[in-house]
Amino acid sequence: MGTLTELFAPDRIAVIGATAREGSIGRAVTTNLIADYEGEIVPVNPKYDEVLGLSCVADISEADADMAVVVVPPQIALHAVEAAGEAGVQNVVVITAGFGETGGEGASREKQLREIADKYDLNVVGPNSLGIMSTTGGMNATFGPDNALPGGMSFMSQSGAFITAVLDWANDEGVGFKDVVSLGNKAVLDETDFVDHWGDDEETDVVIGYLEGISDGRAFIDAARKATQDTPIVLVKSGRTDAGAQAASSHTGTLAGSEQAYEVGLDQAGVLRAESVQELFDAAQMLANQPxxxxxxxxxxxxxxxxxxxxxxxxxxxxxxxxxxxxxxxxxxxxxxxxxxxxxxxxxxxxxxxxxxxxxxxxxxxxxxxxxxxxxxxxxxxxxxxxxxxxxxxxxxxxxxxxxxxxxxxxxxxxxxxxxxxxxxxxxxxxxxxxxxxxxxxxxxxxxxSREYDEPTRFDVDKEKAHKILSRVKERGDNRLGVEAMGLLDAYGIPTPQGEIIDDPEDAREVAASIDGPVVMKIVSPDILHKSDIGGVKVGVEDEDVEDAFEDLITRARNYQPDANLLGVQVQEMVDLDTGVETIVGMNRDPQFGPLMMFGLGGIFVEILEDTTFRVAPVAESEAREMTEEIKTAPMLRGARGQEPVDVDGVVETIQRLSQLVTDFPAIMEFDINPLVATPVGPDEDSGVKAVDIRLTVDPESL
Amino acid sequence: MGTLTELFAPDRIAVIGATAREGSIGRAVTTNLIADYEGEIVPVNPKYDEVLGLSCVADISEADADMAVVVVPPQIALHAVEAAGEAGVQNVVVITAGFGETGGEGASREKQLREIADKYDLNVVGPNSLGIMSTTGGMNATFGPDNALPGGMSFMSQSGAFITAVLDWANDEGVGFKDVVSLGNKAVLDETDFVDHWGDDEETDVVIGYLEGISDGRAFIDAARKATQDTPIVLVKSGRTDAGAQAASSHTGTLAGSEQAYEVGLDQAGVLRAESVQELFDAAQMLANQPxxxxxxxxxxxxxxxxxxxxxxxxxxxxxxxxxxxxxxxxxxxxxxxxxxxxxxxxxxxxxxxxxxxxxxxxxxxxxxxxxxxxxxxxxxxxxxxxxxxxxxxxxxxxxxxxxxxxxxxxxxxxxxxxxxxxxxxxxxxxxxxxxxxxxxxxxxxxxxSREYDEPTRFDVDKEKAHKILSRVKERGDNRLGVEAMGLLDAYGIPTPQGEIIDDPEDAREVAASIDGPVVMKIVSPDILHKSDIGGVKVGVEDEDVEDAFEDLITRARNYQPDANLLGVQVQEMVDLDTGVETIVGMNRDPQFGPLMMFGLGGIFVEILEDTTFRVAPVAESEAREMTEEIKTAPMLRGARGQEPVDVDGVVETIQRLSQLVTDFPAIMEFDINPLVATPVGPDEDSGVKAVDIRLTVDPESL
CATH class of the missing domain: 3.40.50.261 (Succinyl-CoA synthetase domains)
Known part of the structure; x- marks a missing residue:
């Protein structure tokens, strides 16, 4: 896929399917081009010698064009695109509908279109697009009723009808555009490509868009961060609300990423997000025209x-x-x-x-x-x-x-x-x-x-050890891991309480003896998720009681579920919660944005007050720190109400290390460290954080 | 002050100060009236026999009018109003400026205006008003450039310029009005009077307004509740933000009530509050015209x-x-x-x-x-x-x-x-x-x-005892009361922990002995507000240690401030916080709305998370219950995370009883019950609430 400069400034445009038939899209596109386009227009249609006063060729190979607009029926559209590729045309706008949006045959047609584009390295807009415009060359390669006035806004939209409405309004108000793109189904070119292009385009003062989804969140973030060094981006991303997301999915079949991911992803990308059409244009006009x-x-x-x-x-x-x-x-x-x-x-x-x-x-x-x-x-x-x-x-x-x-x-x-x-x-x-x-x-x-995006830190970790632990899910029928995966945290340098999983009461006592003070003992079984409910957790067990406790836990587990896969009993150092704060670090993998890190204070603060914050991983140090600063309960980490401040640096580092873990292993679909206990830094500058429990879900296929 | 019907539908309007002089307000008002007014217009001016083709009288007494518009200079405006009253004119619109808005002499002039209005029982609009309009009779008694189109909205505004802008826009859009009032300084008639009137006016479909302040919050709530049974009210109340409140105060000299009070007061009043001009008219037009x-x-x-x-x-x-x-x-x-x-x-x-x-x-x-x-x-x-x-x-x-x-x-x-x-x-x-x-x-x-406003419950209380306790502040130089005012709570039937204020160590021991379990002991002194900071609170004192503790507390107080007024030591039952939730009930007296009750969960929930809710007192049972339901931490009262629910009914009743206390005693300027501990209802249906500590400020003048 080459640069998009020629897509917006072609010298010679072929209209494949051009016709003078009243009410046809072919006529509308040709007429719109004739109106103002400064380059040459070549109708392509084997049925005519001439279309609307322009001489017509039978085949794209005779057109010598650098751009083709395809308006032929879906059944022959692929041939047209392939022929354009064959003829060396690099830029193709597929107006034809009947692709992915119809499902079934259309979907497979769209897949083929993508393959053809790959084969010939084509810039393809659409399919199912209203077309594109560029006011600098007077190009209106759409079948819409209006042309745009010249101006500094470049506009992309996943809704063609919305472009029509906006242009009617904008022409009335005297609002102008540089380029306009109806994205259609985004089979090949998507929002990221246009952000990339317009970010470098001298004549684009502001990029605006109406989107129902973003195809590749991380790529978009990277492109937008670069573009917004010089060029502001303002977007309406619809499907913000549950009702809206459902409507978006039935409109364009967009697989809904979570609104949470869009919210933080677009913010991390440096995009200004408008909640309404009015906000979009109020902001965009100001950004386009004012110092x-x-x-x-x-x-x-x-x-x-x-x-x-x-x-x-x-x-x-x-x-x-x-x-x-x-x-x-x-x-x-x-x-x-x-x-x-x-x-x-x-x-x-x-x-x-x-x-x-x-x-x-x-x-x-x-x-x-x-x-x-x-x-x-x-x-x-x-x-x-x-x-x-x-x-x-x-x-x-x-x-x-x-x-x-x-x-x-x-x-x-x-x-x-x-x-x-x-x-x-x-x-x-x-x-x-x-x-x-x-x-x-x-x-x-x-x-x-004025933002400075720092690179995520790469910590020195034991990736191989982590891989081994994750691979265990392959050996059993379950894709969930619990405390038996605490080793993952060791591998990624995250402090955990002293402890081991033991399958023998005497060993358990030995381990307990090696730990200062009483211990916590927990059943370890992927089949028993809510251990507390069956009395599967014992707190404050003294060394002399460890063996009895062990037997009791095993009995409880067996009684609860005789065939449960029992991995043993975890014997763990007790973490003092009195001087500390319970936090949670979690992750969910979003279909568009990938791993979405979550941070908040544990217990009611997450469950009832929903006081949480999110970032798309990988998370840089500054972002991890922001996460600890922007929750409402942030003062509790920094010593509210006479408490000593906890080890915030330790929390920040833990978030980053976990971000590295989920970036390294796309197989981790979600996890929770709950609680990650944060206490004041120890007397010997000991880390004040300890990850006490972990739960994660893995996709064994991706390992 | 009579009904306002004639104010908007007078038969004969006298313009006191009418003139044909170009650029004068007198000419503008007379011209505007001549345009469409269906009644008779009588210019009043000793200088002329005729003004703009109308025969002019020298004195209002000759006008036989039922309304007068006053446009003469401020120095003689009071005479004009008095003469109108004398002549039996009931309705007076004072357009003349130079009253309260200028301070000094103007302010005393405004006071006199109010006295004259009282004396003759006049409906006075203004002073410093653009005037009023009513489209039914074609009356435009303003000096503005536009007349209103007829419609169903009645509009009041504390800004005359805003009326001018709105009418220019509305005429262009085809948006109509029933009545329009420029409130001016609101010396006599204010928003409450117009809400009252328009609520009964068949031709008014919706009341809209721009206000910078509300003169009497409680009266407004009552009037608006009644009016909104039939007629919606939509208001922009500006000065919502700190910056805006400051600007409002320098604009109209409105003594700013707190935004918190306006927010809940307008909501309790049943008013729809718009945050912008656009929202105001979007809502109002829909309400005026649609089923x-x-x-x-x-x-x-x-x-x-x-x-x-x-x-x-x-x-x-x-x-x-x-x-x-x-x-x-x-x-x-x-x-x-x-x-x-x-x-x-x-x-x-x-x-x-x-x-x-x-x-x-x-x-x-x-x-x-x-x-x-x-x-x-x-x-x-x-x-x-x-x-x-x-x-x-x-x-x-x-x-x-x-x-x-x-x-x-x-x-x-x-x-x-x-x-x-x-x-x-x-x-x-x-x-x-x-x-x-x-x-x-x-x-x-x-x-x-469809709201039903229930009447606040009147509990049977010992008002006299409360009065006695409050009166104590008169006997000393301080207006703050602490635990020594716990008796107020007893008087108003609010459960408190067992306890007494004692000034002798032996008595203290005796009291402690009569209380089950260990006790809490606190220094009681209006001069020592932060007792904890000087070690002035001892928790879990066993009976045998009470005498020593007493001496120690007294010593600490003396060391801290030798001349402190020491009322003694409070010996109080320990309230078990493990099974309970700490809540806070507070009150601040707002200059416009009166007592504003606050409720929230104690500690970090109020201090850091600001999870609080407010109501203007007196608070009915349904309102008190809403308060316990609308805080974010409400689930913690109702048994979140496996806890037993606390005595929410007890909390609801306590809020109401405290609401009655502050309504009965306007002298209470602010108070905090912190904490009000709420536990599950006891085995014998004992109340689960206990008010552990109280702090209040009293205005001795109002006692």
């Missing part, structure tokens, strides 16, 4: 107090803050504003403000270096001309090179000024909370751009 | 899969659910829809759907009794005419009498159809989440309407 702010502090300049308060609430709801003005600024405001006004932020220049007072106030506010951005907020008054205010706003944005949002409130009175603002890339909103939301997106992208 | 749904289940009918998924997410985000269709409905869909479609919800009728298929599908969906409401969702296609779809949508809404929201996506293609929809009270949105949000408001109001 980035130096800080998060907003100045609000308003001729109306009430809306000023509402806007301040919107700032309070966002990650932005109200700017504190310098003394110089306050002095200037005092000089220029009437006494009834407010020189503090929000700056109230009062209802009788004319254009001069408004311009002065905005100029003063934007000149203050404590101000990162501004909201121009106005209600209609008899003494203020909105068009003049719009022009002043545009000029001052240019002068100060700081982002400015507009909220000229009203209806018809606003229209002319809104056009002036929109032409300068300043969308006008009736609702101040939308304007503030859009500014917030700028600040959020600023944070993303 | 209420029978249930919360939405059917989505769409010609585009992607937007269908987005809409489903919006349903997932709301309190609504996706309707499950009956078998009959599914059968009908199967018959009418193509196989590529989806007969399950969201119903995908596919991109080639024409008006007939769309109409059929929507008709079938709305006929299903599992469906409470519908979203009509459409992307532009070549085979569908949006105007026809708009007409079908309106007809089917009428036919089925179920609420319908519209999301016809697009720009110019949508305009004509949007007007058809708007005329029928179905606003069209580009963004499905707004349409779903508006439907959600209907369902939420449904819930409010």
């Amino acid at each position: 980035l702010p130096e800080n998060k502090d907003v100045a609000i300049v308003t001729n109306a107090g009430g809306p000023g308060v509402m806007s301040t609430d919107a700032v309070g709801d966002s990650d932005l803050s109200m700017a504190s003005f310098s003394q110089e600024t306050l002095d200037e405001f005092s000089e220029k504003l009437p006494v009834e006004g407010n020189i503090y932020n929000p700056v109230d220049i009062v209802g009788d403000a004319d254009i001069d007072r408004f311009t002065d106030a905005l100029d003063i506010a934007l000149a203050d270096e404590n101000v990162g951005m501004a909201l121009v907020l106005s209600c209609p008054t008899a003494v203020l001309n909105y068009e003049e205010l719009a022009e002043a706003t545009v000029e001052l944005r240019e002068k100060h090179q700081k982002p400015v949002a507009a909220c000229f409130m009203g209806g018809e009175r606003v229209n002319a000024s809104a056009s002036i603002l929109q032409d300068a890339g300043i969308p006008n909103y009736f609702d101040p909370s939308r304007a503030i939301g859009a500014l917030d997106a700028l600040a959020e992208y600023n944070d993303i751009q | 209420l749904p029978e249930n919360k289940d939405v059917a989505i009918v769409t010609n585009a899969g992607g937007p269908g998924v987005m809409s489903t997410d919006a349903v997932g985000d709301s309190d609504l659910s996706m309707a499950s269709f009956s078998q009959e409905t599914l059968d009908e869909f199967s018959e009418k829809l193509p196989v590529e479609g989806n007969i399950y919800n969201p119903v995908d009728i596919v991109g080639d759907a024409d008006i007939d298929r769309f109409t059929d599908a929507l008709d079938i969906a709305l006929a299903d009794e599992n469906v409470g409401m519908a979203l009509v969702l459409s992307c532009p296609t070549a085979v569908l005419n949006y105007e026809e779809l708009a007409e079908a949508t309106v007809e089917l809404r009428e036919k089925h009498q179920k609420p319908v929201a519209a999301c016809f996506m697009g720009g110019e293609r949508v305009n004509a159809s949007a007007s058809i929809l708007q005329d029928a009270g179905i606003p069209n949105y580009f963004d499905p989440s707004r349409a779903i949000g508006a439907l959600d408001a209907l369902a939420e109001y449904n819930d409010i309407q």
Whole structure:
């Protein structure tokens, strides 16, 4: 698969299946191309010599094209793509439907399409796509009713209808695009490829998308992290809610990854996630057209107090803050504003403000270096001309090179000024909370751009030993492992309490004797999951009672399930919970994003309060540390209420080591370390963490 | 203060200060009245015989008016109002500014205005108001640039500029109003009066408002509960955030009640609270124009899969659910829809759907009794005419009498159809989440309407004993009480551990002996707040050690602060925390809403996790029970993780009794019962709650 530059800027496009038949897709595509495309168009159709005034060839091999759009019926579409590949056409847009989305025959057709693309190293968009557009070359290779206006947004969508709706709206509003791609079934090219491409595309200022699923989460994270160094990405990923996920799966057959995985995966990727169409375009237009702010502090300049308060609430709801003005600024405001006004932020220049007072106030506010951005907020008054205010706003944005949002409130009175603002890339909103939301997106992208992604640490571990332990599941009918897999933790350098699994009472006593203090004894059997319920756990057993306890545990297990596979009894050092905090580290493997690490405090904190945090593995040190910081109970790790802080560094390292384990062994489908007890660091700088119990599920096929 | 009916439907309006001078407020008001007002207008101004073609009188006494609008300068405005009262005019709108909002002289002027209103029993709007409107009589008694279109929304606003902006927008969109009130400084009439009035007004379908503060929270709750039996109320209360509250206070000088109090107070009042202008009007238009749904289940009918998924997410985000269709409905869909479609919800009728298929599908969906409401969702296609779809949508809404929201996506293609929809009270949105949000408001109001507000229980208590205990603060320089006020709890029937405050070691031993098991001993002194920090609390003291412990505690207190006011030592039964849960019940008195009760689990749950819940007192039993149910840790009261459930009924009763205490004694400014230990109900049906410690602050002036 080559670069996608030519896909969006081909010199010669062949339309395979072009026709002049009214109402046909072939006609629509050809007509759309004829409208503005600067290159050459070659209809391909053995039935015609000429289509819509263009001379037509019988076969793609005669077209000498660098891109082909395929609109023939599904039965012959594969032939068309293969012929294009044969003819050396590198870029193919398959508009034809009747592939994976129909299941059955269509699905196998889609598989073949992928094979053909591999064979000829083709860039294939679709199938089941509305087509693609690129406004730089005037290319509209879609069968939709509208062409896009030129602009800096590149837009991909898993819904073709949504593109149609967006373009109709955008053309009306004067909102423009660089490229538009209807992803269709994503048989070959998917969101990751386009993020990769647009990230390097000078003319793309912001990447936006509507996605119902991401094909390869980890690849997407890597591509997006790279792209967002220069180019913001804003996505609606639908299927956020349970109901939505179900609807998405019946719409595109997307195998639903968990929302949890998408949420953290997209965040780790540096993507801004919009929850609605409105949020998507509010953020995208701001990102496409405005400079980035130096800080998060907003100045609000308003001729109306009430809306000023509402806007301040919107700032309070966002990650932005109200700017504190310098003394110089306050002095200037005092000089220029009437006494009834407010020189503090929000700056109230009062209802009788004319254009001069408004311009002065905005100029003063934007000149203050404590101000990162501004909201121009106005209600209609008899003494203020909105068009003049719009022009002043545009000029001052240019002068100060700081982002400015507009909220000229009203209806018809606003229209002319809104056009002036929109032409300068300043969308006008009736609702101040939308304007503030859009500014917030700028600040959020600023944070993303300044992120430094550290590489996951590779610890020195005993991978072979771990492999041996995991392989045990192959030797038995069960894919679940319990305490008998504690050795995995040793192999990966994670501290565990002293202990062994013993199958003889005398040995048990010996082991207990070698451990300081009383011990914990547990039945070890893959067939007995809830050991506590049958009295299969004994706590605080003194050395002299170990043999009796052993016999008793075995009897209980046998009584409970005579044919249970009994691996023995675990004799384990007692971990003092009084000075420690119980934590849980877990992992679930997500179909799209792979291993998803979980961290939280044990017991009610996870079970009732659901105070947990997630990251897609491999997890770098900074990410593991964030996990210990962002749970609500984080203060309990750091010594709340007079307790000594626990060994947070030890927890952070444990999360990373476990992340390495699940990255090394894709066969581990899920696990829980519960509890991972965290205590203060010991007197000899001993690690303060101990993994007391483990449970995991393995896919023996992947070993 | 009489009824407000005449305020909105006067027969004869006097404009005190009417003039024809260009640019004057007097001219603007008179002109606005002349435009459409059906009654008579009498300019009052000694300088003229005629104003704008109307014959002018010199004095209000000659006007024979039932309403007066005052626009004269502040210095003579009070005279004008007094003269109006004298002349028997009951309703006065004071547009004149220069009252409370300017402080100083203005504030005393406002006080006088209130006195005059009292004296003549006047309905006074303002001062510092834009004026009022009522579209039924064509009355526009404001100086704003726009008149309102007729409609079912009655609108009050603490910002006049916001009214101007809203009307400009509303006129452009075709959105209408019944009454509009610019509240101004609310010297006499405030939000509660208008809620009261509009709640009984047949022509008002929904009350909406922009408020920065509520003058009397409890009165507002009572009025709103009554009004919302028939009429929904949707409010933006700004100053929600810390930044916003600060801005609100500098704007209208509103003494900020806590956001916590507003949040629960407005909820208890049955008010729908909008967080933005957009939310306000999205909800209000739906409530004003659509029938209420029978249930919360939405059917989505769409010609585009992607937007269908987005809409489903919006349903997932709301309190609504996706309707499950009956078998009959599914059968009908199967018959009418193509196989590529989806007969399950969201119903995908596919991109080639024409008006007939769309109409059929929507008709079938709305006929299903599992469906409470519908979203009509459409992307532009070549085979569908949006105007026809708009007409079908309106007809089917009428036919089925179920609420319908519209999301016809697009720009110019949508305009004509949007007007058809708007005329029928179905606003069209580009963004499905707004349409779903508006439907959600209907369902939420449904819930409010079916609320039953039970009266707070009046328990039989010893109010006199409580009064005596509280009065002690008067006898000393401090307004804080600690364990020495435990008697308050006895007086109000709240169980406390056995114990006494003792000032002699031998008596202490005697008391300890009368208590089963070891005791807790604590220093009692208003001057030593953090007793634990100086070792002033001893736990598990055996009888024989009581005398030594007593001496030791006294010594510690003396060493810590030689002149501390030492009330003695509390000897208290030890409460077993092992089988119980520590809870906290607290109260803060809010300047607007009065006593705000708080409940939560003690320790880290309040301090770190902030898992608390609030209600404005007096709290009825159902409200107290909700408090125990809505904290996240509620399962811990009800027996999580194998524990026995604690005495929740006892907790509920304690909250109510404490609510009665703070309602009976406005002098109690704040208190904490921490902990209120809740254990399982005892073997003899003993109460499972015990209030172990108390701290309160009293305002001696209010006793």
